[in-house]
Amino acid sequence: MFEHDLTDPHEVGLNAERLEAIPEYFQSNYIDTGKLPCVATLVSRGGEVALEDYSGTTHIGEGEPIGPHTIFRIYSMTKPVTSLAAMMLFEEGKLRLDHEVARYIPEFADVQVFDSGNREDYTTRAPDRAMTLLDLFTHTSGITYGFLMQDEPDAIYRKEKIGAPTETLLEMSQRIAKLPLAFSPGTQWGYGHSIDVLGAVVEIVSGQPLDEFFRERIFGPLGMDDTDFWVPENKIDRLMACYSKHPISGEITLADAAGKESKLYSKRPKLLNAGGGLASTVRDYHRFCLMLMRGGTLDGARIISPKTWEFMRQNHLPDGQTIKAMGDKTFSEARMEGNGFGLGGSVLVDPVASMQPSSHGNFSWGGLASTFFWIDPVEEMIAIQATQMMPSGTYPIRPQLQQLVYAAVDW
Structure with missing residues (x-):
């Protein structure tokens, strides 16, 4: 598991008191009220981690405290990984x-x-x-x-x-x-x-199974040792429970059990779900995001060219349209207004239309169980949020995180 030290937020232009208020906000509004089992939050700037917090437990109201070791089902946050894999083959002319x-x-x-x-x-x-x-x-x-x-x-x-x-x-x-x-x-x-x-x-x-390609070409070089389509026996106890909230009744039920009782992640699946099958940790996914923000390289491992990454985070929708303009009634893991779509994630083309503080060119996506990330290339900032509650729009925790993180920017 990748280890790192927290930096002084002031050294990277972030307000320490405002960052500290972020976990408190989600604790009081979502964990203490029984709406969510936990919220994990990581914010980095310039590659330096200024906030890393793990609030709550593996089960609603009970269980073990979550931490850097906790494995989450990241669902559609698998999509940027698969898209990257395809662009690696693109770079090879294949x-x-x-x-x-x-x-x-x-x-x-x-x-x-x-x-x-x-x-x-x-x-x-x-x-x-x-x-x-x-x-x-x-x-x-x-x-x-x-x-x-x-x-x-x-x-x-x-x-x-x-x-x-x-x-x-x-x-x-x-x-x-x-x-x-x-x-x-x-x-x-x-x-x-x-x-x-x-x-x-x-x-x-x-010519390789997808899990093999991911391990050899992406996860291995990046040190993402806790990311895969299933959780091996020696790590399965670190997989937390996943919940679902009924859209009409509001009843919260267990969708997939923790650890060895998980029906979906305790062994290698036949279907390597390229659009939503990975499980990962917050630190692992931060390694992935950091590699992208640094132009396709991390710790000496070159995954893609910086020009390829620059190309991926452009809006590739026809005539520069937004998701809203092309699909105004469909489900999305990012706000439709103001967002176009790149090769693997949403790309912010109009911050005003998104009604959130942000930067032009933000690259982001999320997962069904309320996991989320964004990469801000202007501010050199990465934010990752993870819990386990389906569907992803159950609560407005994504825009709330964005509001709170950008409020902590000092310079």
Whole structure:
């Protein structure tokens, strides 16, 4: 586990008293009230950690105190990792963003778009153009998620049990290709299994299982020893419990147990969920973010070129549009207003529209169980927040963290 010393916040232009108030805020408003089991918070500037706090326990109202050792299910914070893996292959000339997905997974050559009907009886039409790898990166592919509960295409995904842990990434991708898209590629922004399909492409192009590629090319060089698609037996006791809050009744229930009782993370899964399968620690993920903020390198390990990272954190949505403009009713792990989308995460293009203090170009994303990160390239600041409560919009802890962190900037 990566160790580090806290810096004096003043030395990096942050207000110590205001930073200290951040854990107190979440303790009194969320942990003491029984809304959350815990909140872990890390804030660094210029690569120096100014705040690292672990408040709460592994279970709501009980359990062991969380700490740097605690392993969290980071769900969609897996997406930036998979996107980075694909761009590493891009740097080697093994794939291009304008390549059609069917070049790697031939079943996508015949993909259709939902036209009318319902999950049992529907008609389709041909897409306006072929789906490209760029569409996968930016969630403009038309591929959806079954849990969205928004339209007939995602109902079809539920019927077909897309995302079930009984098949490989490639097998799931091949089945997705036989189902109707929610829209024609490039015409809308819609959250879905796009990064899972991109993960299958990474496996095909690299010739390696995704977990092996991650360990050899990313986690190993970065010293991210506690990050993987499952938690080995000698670490499983460090995996905390995960909860879910019902959107209507408000009832909080256990979604996945801690430690050895976990149904999802105690052994290597068949489906290496490229869009949401990783478990990690706050310190491990900070290593990942720090590598990106430093232009693709950390402690002598060069992962990608700084120009590639610069390219990844541009807004790649058509005509510079925002997520809001392209997908105003869909689920997102970042605020839609003011955010475009890069290669692996949201990119802030209009801080005023986001209604939050921030910097142009902030790169961020989050996970289903209320984990979140952002990288501010202007202020050279990284913030990471972790707890285990689904869904991610249960409480407004992400904007609240952002308000509190930027309020601590002195210079």
